[in-house]
Amino acid sequence: MRGLGELEVKVMDVLWSASGPLRVREVLERLDTPRPLAYTTVMTVLDNLHGKGWVRRNRAGRAYEYTASESRAEAGAKLLRDVLASSGDAERVLLHFARSATPEESDILRRALNRRGGRG
Known part of the structure; x- marks a missing residue:
């Protein structure tokens, strides 16, 4: 999975913080950016994220609703695996990381390893 740009x-x-699917306008309204963004900018970013596999979209009338393809933790773990593999x-x-x-x-690592060690 490729990395993300600052706006992405x-x-x-925004999507990870949402309790359900969001339309472009809803994402735009929730974005915290130093300057106002155009609707089409956010629409393009969401389309790019969909192409990269980061978000899913479903047709809702004439628009799309977007959700994250996986949780923040799952995406972080996948990126970490990509780094390790490469x-x-x-x-x-x-x-080196452990040191x-x-x-x-x-x-955090100790607690995770202890929980894992406790499972058969």
């Missing part, structure tokens, strides 16, 4: 990330934040040495990358992790990140 903001659009995905590194050529996943073990070295993971070990450089913040105390909070280390706690």
Whole structure:
């Protein structure tokens, strides 16, 4: 899965925060950007995100409604796997990350490994 541009990330934040599908106008109204955006700009970004597989869209009358294809956590995990796969040495990358992790990140990893170890 390809990475996202700055505006694409903001659009995905809106979709991930939504409780249901959104139309272009609703995404536009919820975007927090330093300058006003055109409706067509947001429509183009959503179309690009659909083409990249980040969002699903369903016809609702004459418009589309958009939802994220997967949760923020699922998308993050997929990106992490892509980085590890492209590194050529996943073990070295993971070990480097573990050594450089913040105390909070280390706690998260420890809790996850403990939960995983408790399952058969």
